Amino acid sequence: xxxxxxxxxxxxxxxxxxxxxxxxxLEAGEILTILGAxxxxxxxxxxxxxxxxxxxxxxxxxxxxxxxxxxxxxxMLMGYVPQIHSPGFPYRVLDVAVSGRTPRLGFSIPxxxxxxxxxxxxxxxxxxxxxxxxxxxxSGGELKLVLIARALVQEPKVLLLDEPTSNLDFKNRVxxxxxxxxxxxxxxxxxxxxxxxxxxxxxSDKVLLMMNKGEIVSYGPSKEVLTSENIMKVYGLDIEVFExxxxxxxxxxxxx
Amino acid sequence: MASEDCIRYSRPNLGFLKYKAAxxxxxxxxxxxxxxxxxxxxxxxxLELLLFSDSIDRTIFLNVRLPRAVEAIIFGACMxxxxxxxxxxxxxxxxxxxxLGISSGAAFGAALSMAIFGHKNFFLIQPSAILxxxxxxxxxxxxxxxxxxFSPVSLVLSGMIISxxxxxxxxxxxxxxxxEKTQSIVxxxxxxxxxxTWADVKVSAPLAIFGILGLLYFRWRIFVLSMGDEEARSLxxxxxxxxxxxxxxxxxxxxxxxxxxxIIGWVCLIAPHITRFLVGSDxxxxxxxxxxxxxxxxxxxxxISRTIWSFEIPVGVITTIIGAPLFLYLMRRAQNEWY
Numbered sequence: 001x002x003x004x005x006x007x008x009x010x011x012x013x014x015x016x017x018x019x020x021x022x023x024x025x026l027e028a029g030e031i032l033t034i035l036g037a038x039x040x041x042x043x044x045x046x047x048x049x050x051x052x053x054x055x056x057x058x059x060x061x062x063x064x065x066x067x068x069x070x071x072x073x074x075x076m077l078m079g080y081v082p083q084i085h086s087p088g089f090p091y092r093v094l095d096v097a098v099s100g101r102t103p104r105l106g107f108s109i110p111x112x113x114x115x116x117x118x119x120x121x122x123x124x125x126x127x128x129x130x131x132x133x134x135x136x137x138x139s140g141g142e143l144k145l146v147l148i149a150r151a152l153v154q155e156p157k158v159l160l161l162d163e164p165t166s167n168l169d170f171k172n173r174v175x176x177x178x179x180x181x182x183x184x185x186x187x188x189x190x191x192x193x194x195x196x197x198x199x200x201x202x203x204s205d206k207v208l209l210m211m212n213k214g215e216i217v218s219y220g221p222s223k224e225v226l227t228s229e230n231i232m233k234v235y236g237l238d239i240e241v242f243e244x245x246x247x248x249x250x251x252x253x254x255x256x
Numbered sequence: 257m258a259s260e261d262c263i264r265y266s267r268p269n270l271g272f273l274k275y276k277a278a279x280x281x282x283x284x285x286x287x288x289x290x291x292x293x294x295x296x297x298x299x300x301x302x303l304e305l306l307l308f309s310d311s312i313d314r315t316i317f318l319n320v321r322l323p324r325a326v327e328a329i330i331f332g333a334c335m336x337x338x339x340x341x342x343x344x345x346x347x348x349x350x351x352x353x354x355x356l357g358i359s360s361g362a363a364f365g366a367a368l369s370m371a372i373f374g375h376k377n378f379f380l381i382q383p384s385a386i387l388x389x390x391x392x393x394x395x396x397x398x399x400x401x402x403x404x405x406f407s408p409v410s411l412v413l414s415g416m417i418i419s420x421x422x423x424x425x426x427x428x429x430x431x432x433x434x435x436e437k438t439q440s441i442v443x444x445x446x447x448x449x450x451x452x453t454w455a456d457v458k459v460s461a462p463l464a465i466f467g468i469l470g471l472l473y474f475r476w477r478i479f480v481l482s483m484g485d486e487e488a489r490s491l492x493x494x495x496x497x498x499x500x501x502x503x504x505x506x507x508x509x510x511x512x513x514x515x516x517x518x519i520i521g522w523v524c525l526i527a528p529h530i531t532r533f534l535v536g537s538d539x540x541x542x543x544x545x546x547x548x549x550x551x552x553x554x555x556x557x558x559x560i561s562r563t564i565w566s567f568e569i570p571v572g573v574i575t576t577i578i579g580a581p582l583f584l585y586l587m588r589r590a591q592n593e594w595y
Contacts, residue, residue, distance in 0.1 A: 047486070050490055052490065070494075071489055071493060072493075074492065075492030079490070082486065082487060085483075085484070086484065088482050089344065089347075089482060090536065090537055091479075091537060092538065095479070095540075099479065099480050099483065100491065102476070102480050102491040102492050102493065103491060103492030105476065107473060107474070107477065108476070110476075
C-alpha cells in the first residue's frame with residue numbers, strides 16, 4: 001500500500017512498557033491524530049515510528065521496512081517536527097529551514113535551488129517574512145512554523161508532528177491544522193499528537209486514542225472513535241457531545 | 257498565499273561579502289608584516305637579494321622566519337577551525353580541543369618521552385605527544401559513552417577528569433626525573449614558536465592540514481548536528497558516527513601541531529569566538545572564517561612575542577595574556593546569545 005503501516009509496535013524503557021501493541025494503517029493523504037492524557041506515551045509512539053527509538057514490531061512506509069533503512073533513506077521518507085526545539089546558536093531562520101534538504105544533499109552545502117525551496121516552504125506556512133531573522137529571536141509559535149517548513153523541505157511521504165499546536169494561539173492553531181490538511185491532500189500521510197479532541201475531530205480522518213501505559217482504547221475513523229464513552233474513559237471527565245452540520249463538538253460537563 | 261511576493265520580500269544577506277574580502281586578506285597582510293618585522297630588520301629593497309643571494313638575510317628569512325610564520329599560520333588555522341567545529345557539534349560555546357584532554361595528554365606524552373629517552377631526542381617527543389593526546393581523547397570519548405550514547409555534558413566532564421588524571425601523571429614524572437629534565441619538560445609545556453624549523457613544519461603540517469580539510473568538508477553536517485541529536489537523526493544524519501569523526505579530525509590536527517609547539521593556550525577557545533563575533537554562528541561561514549581569524553591571531557601574537565621585549569617571550573604567554581581578558585569581553589558582549 002502507499003502510506004504508512006505500523007504492526008504490533010511495542011516499546012519499553014527498562015521494565016516499564018510505554019507503547020503496547022500499537023497497529024494502524026494510514027493511506028497517503030490521510031491525517032491520523034493521536035489523542036491521550038499527558039504522559040500516556042504519545043511522544044514515545046511518534047519516536048518509535050521514525051526509529052529514533054528502537055521498537056519491537058515493524059513500521060512500513062510504501063512497503064519498505066524502516067528497520068532496514070539507513071538514517072539518510074529514512075529521512076527522505078519521513079519528516080519529524082519535535083514538540084520542543086532548544087536553539088543552540090543564533091542561526092538564520094532560512095538556514096534552519098534549508099537543513100531539511102540534508103538527506104538529499106549528502107556532504108555538499110545547499111544550492112540556490114535548495115534555498116529557494118526553503119523560502120517557498122517558509123512562505124507557505126506564513127513565516128516567509130522571518131527568513132533573514134535569527135531563529136533565537138522569534139516567538140515559540142513562529143519557531144514551530146519554521147520547523148514545519150523544515151520538514152516540508154524534506155519532501156517526505158509521511159510527516160510526524162509532536163503536538164504541532166502547543167504554544168500556538170487560537171488562530172495559529174487553526175492555521176497550522178489547515179496547512180497540514182492542505183499538505184495531506186498532496187498525498188502526504190500526516191500523523192500528529194494533539195490535546196484538543198475538537199480539533200482532532202475537525203481535522204483528522206483517523207484517531208488513535210491512547211490510555212496510560214500505551215494501551216490503545218480505540219482506533220479508527222474519527223467519528224467512530226470520538227464518542228463520549230471513549231473520551232470519558234481516557235480523561236476521566238464527564239463529557240457532553242453536540243453535533244452540528246455533521247461536525248462533532250466535545251465539551252466537559254461542569255454541572256454534574 | 258502570494259508566495260511570489262513573499263519570496264521577493266525576503267532577500268539574501270549580502271553584507272557578508274566585505275567580511276569575506278577582509279578575512280582572505282588579513283592573514284596575507286599580517287604574514288607580510290610578520291616576515292619584515294623582527295630583531296633583525298629585513299626590508300623590501302633587499303627582497304631580490306633575499307631570494308637569490310647567499311647572505312645572512314637570506315638564511316634568516318628562509319630558515320628562521322619563514323618556517324616560524326608557516327607554523328604560526330597552520331597552528332592558528334587548525335586551532336580556530338577545531339575549536340569552532342567542536343563548539344558547534346557539541347552545542348557548547350565553552351568547549352575547545354584542550355577540554356577533551358588533548359593538551360594534558362600531549363604534555364604527558366612529551367614528558368614521558370623526555371624522561372625515558374632524554375630531553376634532546378626531538379624525534380621521539382613528537383610521536384609520543386601525538387600518541388598520548390589521542391589516548392587521552394579516546395579515554396574521554398570512552399568514559400563519556402553512557403548506555404551507548406554520547407552526551408555533550410558527559411563528554412566535557414569526562415574531558416576534565418582525563419585532563420586532571422594526565423596532569424597528575426605529569427607531575428609525578430616531573431618529581432621523579434632529574435632537575436634538568438624537569439626544566440626542559442616545563443619549557444616544552446610553555447607553548448613557543450621560536451624553536452620551529454622546517455623539520456617541525458614537515459612533521460606537523462600533513463595531519464594538521466588533513467584535520468582542517470576534513471572539518472571543512474564536514475561543515476554542513478556540523479551545522480545539522482548542532483540542531484540536537486534527535487533532530488539531526490531525523491534529518492538523516494548518523495549522529496554517533498559523524499560526531500565521533502568530527503571529534504577525531506579536530507583531535508588529530510590539534511595533537512599534531514602541539515606536538516611541535518607545546519601547549520599554546522586560549523587560541524582554540526578565543527579564535528572561534530572572535531570569528532563568531534565577526535560573522536555569526538553559521539558553520540558554513542564560521543568554519544572557513546575561523547581558519548583566517550586563527551592564523552591572523554597567531555601571527556599577531558607571535559609578532560608581539562618577538563618584538564615587545566629585549567628577548568623573546570614565549571608566544572603561549574602572550575596568547576594567554578591577550579586571550580583571557582578578550583574572552584571575558586566577548587562573553588559579556590554576547591551574553592544573551594550564549595546559554
